[in-house]
Amino acid sequence: MPKEIYLDNAATTPCDPKVLKEMGPFFGEIYGNPSSFNDSGRKARKALEDAREKIARILGAKNQEVIFTSSATEANNLAIFGIIKTSKGIVAQPQVITTKIEHHSVLEPIKKLEEYGAKINYLSVNKEGLIDLNEFKKVLTPETILISIIYANNEIGSLQPIKKLAKIIKEFKKDSEYPYFHTDASQAASHLDLKVNNLGVDLMTLSSHKIYGPKGVAALYIKRGTKIEPIIYGGGQEFGLRSATETVPLIVGFAKALEITNSKRQITNNIQEKLREHFINELKKNFSSVKINGPENPKDRVPHIINLTFPGIENEQLLLQLDKRGIWASAGSACTSHEIEPSHVLTAIGLSKEASRSSIRFSLGRQTTKTGLDYVLKILPKVVKKIEKLYPKNLKKHYYAR
Numbered sequence: 334m335p336k337e338i339y340l341d342n343a344a345t346t347p348c349d350p351k352v353l354k355e356m357g358p359f360f361g362e363i364y365g366n367p368s369s370f371n372d373s374g375r376k377a378r379k380a381l382e383d384a385r386e387k388i389a390r391i392l393g394a395k396n397q398e399v400i401f402t403s404s405a406t407e408a409n410n411l412a413i414f415g416i417i418k419t420s421k422g423i424v425a426q427p428q429v430i431t432t433k434i435e436h437h438s439v440l441e442p443i444k445k446l447e448e449y450g451a452k453i454n455y456l457s458v459n460k461e462g463l464i465d466l467n468e469f470k471k472v473l474t475p476e477t478i479l480i481s482i483i484y485a486n487n488e489i490g491s492l493q494p495i496k497k498l499a500k501i502i503k504e505f506k507k508d509s510e511y512p513y514f515h516t517d518a519s520q521a522a523s524h525l526d527l528k529v530n531n532l533g534v535d536l537m538t539l540s541s542h543k544i545y546g547p548k549g550v551a552a553l554y555i556k557r558g559t560k561i562e563p564i565i566y567g568g569g570q571e572f573g574l575r576s577a578t579e580t581v582p583l584i585v586g587f588a589k590a591l592e593i594t595n596s597k598r599q600i601t602n603n604i605q606e607k608l609r610e611h612f613i614n615e616l617k618k619n620f621s622s623v624k625i626n627g628p629e630n631p632k633d634r635v636p637h638i639i640n641l642t643f644p645g646i647e648n649e650q651l652l653l654q655l656d657k658r659g660i661w662a663s664a665g666s667a668c669t670s671h672e673i674e675p676s677h678v679l680t681a682i683g684l685s686k687e688a689s690r691s692s693i694r695f696s697l698g699r700q701t702t703k704t705g706l707d708y709v710l711k712i713l714p715k716v717v718k719k720i721e722k723l724y725p726k727n728l729k730k731h732y733y734a735r
Contacts, residue, residue, distance in 0.1 A: 337661065338705045338706075340660065340662045340709070341662055342697060343487050343694065344663055345543070346546075347545065347698070348546065348547055348586070352590045356582045356585055356586040359377075359582035363376050363377055363380060363581070365378075368570065380581055381584055384588035385588075387592055391527065391595050398529075400554075400572065401550060401552055402575055403549060403580075404551050405438060405538050405543075407575075408551045409436070409481075409515075410438065410442050411565075412481065412553055412561075413479065413515070414446075415574070416478060416536070416560070417446055420478045426450060427479075428476045429446060429453050429454070429480070430477060430481075431453065432457075432493070433457060433458060434488075434491075434682075439483070439517055458491070458681055461491060461633065462627055462681070462682050463492075464493055464494075466498070477511065477512040478512055479515065480502060480512050482495070484521035485520040485525065485635045488676060488679070489626050489627035489628075489634075489638065489682065490635045491627050491633060492634060495532050496533060499532060502514050502533075513535040515536035516532070517538045518537050519551075520635065522543060523543065523544050523598070523637070535556045538551065538552075538554075539553075541586065545593065545594065545699065546590030546591070550586070602636055605636040606636040608706060609636050609697065611706065612639060612695070612706045613639065619710070619714050620643070622644055623643055624642040625640070625641060626682065626684070627682075637697040637698070638696050639696070640679075641693055643691050643692075644691055646717060647724065650720050650724065651716065654719060655712065655716060658712050664694065675689030679692055
């Protein structure tokens, strides 16, 4: 058996060796500032623009529509604050539509907008984490400036109908400029269509470290003609929308990672769908009451995320026992893993606080194998029995098949 089974790929992925090799020269040999007017700077600038072109081609976008940032969090903040800043004087009270299951890098800036006086419509989701298109239509108003809806949820894997939403928005706005439509595609990039014309979005966030690229770099697609203002000011890099010297090595690695991901997408999906179904089917044989959180229909979810509730078993204890045996999973979003409060995503789909605290997430990666998952399936019943003995008061009933 391998020494470690890494099943936290929704939090971050290991950097692909080909990506590391691609970045190598830009940490030493090609070190110039891409804004400098010298040969070293020109080499760095060429690498930067080649990477931008590579990403733009994969998205079906124009080069100048790809803006590099330091993270998906920054990209989401730029999309949200940058759009709202343009609405001053256009509407008395700007309105924003989002969902209750967004990543915190969307929810927190939107909460800040609410403090500033914006009206926020939080769309509810059903037990599978899917929004209601009719509810969405009802909250659209002429004062709606921005719509930000996640493409694939990072905790339960549910997919929102981005193309259908884009069509509704297009019909609603007619010749109007607003509302703009933003989606956070950080968790979707490894598995779903990213062609912006197919999706119909105005802004889209991508993250490098979710697709086997380096941490510290991300991108925001901004459709040409979109009115947006910067949130970071300085030297005017990135077409005046994100001032700061570009991190050329990381950007080069990001582009390579997206290129590899795009070429392997269908193969990856097929493999992970089979692994996921194998894991769930075998799991049900050992646990009679385990609950699978998220959509049942494979078409409504990404294949790599498996969110499970083990009634009466504290997720912290379960993760600790798995970690001791070289199995690395998580209790949900890595950005909130140290919080005591239950997951806002799980409570939004109807789970109680107790059930939320009994839920863990296994997220598959390109390195995940059937052998590794079978090892997890072998270990899980043992650690659950151990926790039952240590903490019997937490159990409402014994639920696993003996």
